[in-house]
Amino acid sequence: MKALxxxxxxxxxxxxxSEEKADLxxxxxxxxxxxxxxxxxxxxxxxxxxGKTTLMRIITGQLRGYTGKxxxxxxxxxxxxxxxxxxxxxxxxxxxxxLTAMENLRFFGTMADLPDKQLGVRSREMLETxxxxxxxxxxxxxxxxxxxxxxxxAVALLHAPGLLLLDEPTAGVDPQSRHHIYETLKKLNxxxxxxxxxxxxxxEAQRLCSQLTxxxxxxxxxxxxxxxxxxLEKFFLEKTGHGLRDE
Amino acid sequence: MIFRxxxxxxxxxxxxxxxxxxxxxxxxxxxxxxxxxxSLALQGVYADxxxxxxxxxxxxxxxxxxxxxxLEKKIAGNKLVRRxxxxxxxxxDRLFEYGGAQAVVFIPEGFAGGTRPVEIRFDPVLDxxxxxxxxxxxxxxxxxxxxxxxxxxxxxxNFVVERTTKNRNFPSPLQQSVPGWSxxxxxxxxxxxxxxxxxxxxxxxxPRLFTYPVSPNLVALGKVIPYYLINLLQIGLMxxxxxxxxPQITGLSFNLGEHPIHLVPVTIVVAAASTGFGVLSAALARxxxxxxxxxxxGAVLMGVFGGIMxxxxxxxxxxxxxxxxxxxxxxxxxxxDIFLRExxxxxxxPKLIILTIFAFFCFYIAGRRIKWM
Numbered sequence: 001m002k003a004l005x006x007x008x009x010x011x012x013x014x015x016x017x018s019e020e021k022a023d024l025x026x027x028x029x030x031x032x033x034x035x036x037x038x039x040x041x042x043x044x045x046x047x048x049x050x051g052k053t054t055l056m057r058i059i060t061g062q063l064r065g066y067t068g069k070x071x072x073x074x075x076x077x078x079x080x081x082x083x084x085x086x087x088x089x090x091x092x093x094x095x096x097x098x099l100t101a102m103e104n105l106r107f108f109g110t111m112a113d114l115p116d117k118q119l120g121v122r123s124r125e126m127l128e129t130x131x132x133x134x135x136x137x138x139x140x141x142x143x144x145x146x147x148x149x150x151x152x153x154a155v156a157l158l159h160a161p162g163l164l165l166l167d168e169p170t171a172g173v174d175p176q177s178r179h180h181i182y183e184t185l186k187k188l189n190x191x192x193x194x195x196x197x198x199x200x201x202x203x204e205a206q207r208l209c210s211q212l213t214x215x216x217x218x219x220x221x222x223x224x225x226x227x228x229x230x231x232l233e234k235f236f237l238e239k240t241g242h243g244l245r246d247e
Numbered sequence: 248m249i250f251r252x253x254x255x256x257x258x259x260x261x262x263x264x265x266x267x268x269x270x271x272x273x274x275x276x277x278x279x280x281x282x283x284x285x286s287l288a289l290q291g292v293y294a295d296x297x298x299x300x301x302x303x304x305x306x307x308x309x310x311x312x313x314x315x316x317x318l319e320k321k322i323a324g325n326k327l328v329r330r331x332x333x334x335x336x337x338x339x340d341r342l343f344e345y346g347g348a349q350a351v352v353f354i355p356e357g358f359a360g361g362t363r364p365v366e367i368r369f370d371p372v373l374d375x376x377x378x379x380x381x382x383x384x385x386x387x388x389x390x391x392x393x394x395x396x397x398x399x400x401x402x403x404x405n406f407v408v409e410r411t412t413k414n415r416n417f418p419s420p421l422q423q424s425v426p427g428w429s430x431x432x433x434x435x436x437x438x439x440x441x442x443x444x445x446x447x448x449x450x451x452x453x454p455r456l457f458t459y460p461v462s463p464n465l466v467a468l469g470k471v472i473p474y475y476l477i478n479l480l481q482i483g484l485m486x487x488x489x490x491x492x493x494p495q496i497t498g499l500s501f502n503l504g505e506h507p508i509h510l511v512p513v514t515i516v517v518a519a520a521s522t523g524f525g526v527l528s529a530a531l532a533r534x535x536x537x538x539x540x541x542x543x544x545g546a547v548l549m550g551v552f553g554g555i556m557x558x559x560x561x562x563x564x565x566x567x568x569x570x571x572x573x574x575x576x577x578x579x580x581x582x583x584d585i586f587l588r589e590x591x592x593x594x595x596x597p598k599l600i601i602l603t604i605f606a607f608f609c610f611y612i613a614g615r616r617i618k619w620m
Contacts, residue, residue, distance in 0.1 A: 060458040080460035088458045094451035098266045110255040111459035
């Protein structure tokens with residue numbers, strides 16, 4: 001079964017009022033298609049501005065007004081049940097800094113409809129998994145970069161989603177925290193969780209992922225098995241060019 | 248399920264609000280300090296000046312005749328004056344500047360014989376109302392002594408009758424300050440409210456929230472209700488301080504009027520208007536910095552025009568008219584209707600309707616303009 005199927009997605013941030021000038025609009029995604037098999041870790045790579053975060057936001061229901069189709073575990077509507085199947089760790093640390101780790105988990109767990117009893121147990125489990133159990137009652141504002149990343153991931157995993165979407169989950173963390181996150185992801189995948197990983201770190205993608213989708217200027221430039229690629233960075237530059245992407 | 252989420256949204260909002268070290272001073276300490284200091288500052292400026300205060304008076308006499316002693320006794324015993332002594336070596340100028348005196352009354356040698364009149368010297372900065380009152384008092388008492396009449400005021404009462412209606416326009420300093428600065432602080436809630444919204448929007452927590460099964464309406468309610476409750480708490484605490492604490496500290500009186508029950512609908516509507524203003528500030532700004540400037544400037548301007556900073560009753564006519572553009576004016580007048588004018592609910596209602604329209608306008612515009620992500 002496919003955990004995630006995206007077909008023919010086109011999306012532009014331009015205002016809909018400019019519909020008559022549709023040909024002039026710059027599309028963040030153009031006829032984008034992607035398929036992630038259940039139980040796999042798939043890498044989503046692309047230069048800055050390629051459309052990775054836009055895609056993540058479409059999958060998680062944050063962006064509307066696109067054409068095309070998104071299917072999650074066979075579900076087409078972005079309803080309550082579908083959203084509960086997704087866990088999303090966004091690139092910015094999206095946590096409430098003046099709340100403790102436990103309070104953050106309680107908040108997001110409640111939003112994910114986790115029952116109270118389960119919420120406490122899962123929160124403690126996640127803090128344990130992420131090596132944050134000793135800091136459960138500390139305010140997030142006192143956390144280091146690595147701790148924040150791990151808690152950001154813990155929040156996404158709290159309701160045990162079937163599909164985990166990670167947008168640069170190791171940005172700005174030390175090697176220890178990075179290693180911890182990699183091991184956690186491998187373990188979760190071994191337990192059957194499907195993961196879509198957006199990253200700029202080639203080593204990370206090659207180490208963790210079995211599938212690769214390479215995205216540039218809103219379109220897929222490559223989709224295939226990671227095993228077929230020897231040097232990912234070289235391959236990436238061949239496909240997307242050496243020009244700087246400063247937009 | 249919805250109520251559980253709403254409760255958690257509100258809990259989160261309140262925790263963040265109460266843990267913000269700048270918020271509590273802004274919402275609670277600031278109005279308390281303003282009520283305290285500005286009530287004292289306003290004392291005697293526009294309130295019932297003469298009857299509420301005593302004039303500090305140095306009373307001196309150069310002769311010891313029965314008439315001069317009688318006059319001295321009458322002046323010293325009058326409730327309008329508080330007799331103080333001249334510190335040694337103080338001339339009149341120094342007496343007024345440093346000695347705490349507001350007037351000096353001197354009974355010269357020859358008063359009893361009718362050759363020299365009583366002399367009065369006032370502190371040059373003393374309010375004209377006090378001067379007139381003291382002057383009339385001394386003339387009346389001197390006439391009593393000279394003419395040998397016991398109580399000239401009672402004798403004259405048959406010729407002059409006062410028909411002044413009860414004061415319904417001039418609030419006492421606490422009547423002005425307690426609702427005024429409470430309303431001001433209630434509208435200041437727009438600052439933490441809009442900052443919190445924009446901070447969450449910009450740091451990604453709000454967009455992340457929408458990856459969960461939760462509707463924008465529920466999120467909006469979860470944000471507005473805690474601030475609304477804080478508004479109710481603000482006015483409640485300020486009224487309690489106004490009734491019990493401030494009179495003890497300042498010696499000023501404060502009462503709720505004959506219909507304190509009207510405070511309930513007035514406060515409900517004023518809190519809706521102030522949270523509406525907060526939501527509008529959040530919707531119009533793009534960054535927390537913009538929103539705090541917008542909300543603070545808006546609240547201060549509304550306070551200036553609305554008769555919070557300068558009492559409406561002492562404003563010139565043009566400003567009195569302009570005041571009506573400020574929702575704080577309507578809110579303040581609604582409270583003064585209760586405290587001062589003993590107004591019926593029917594006469595407060597038009598003010599509440601205006602405030603409700605303002606609240607709806609704010610929520611409507613915000614609803615159309617707000618971008619959650």
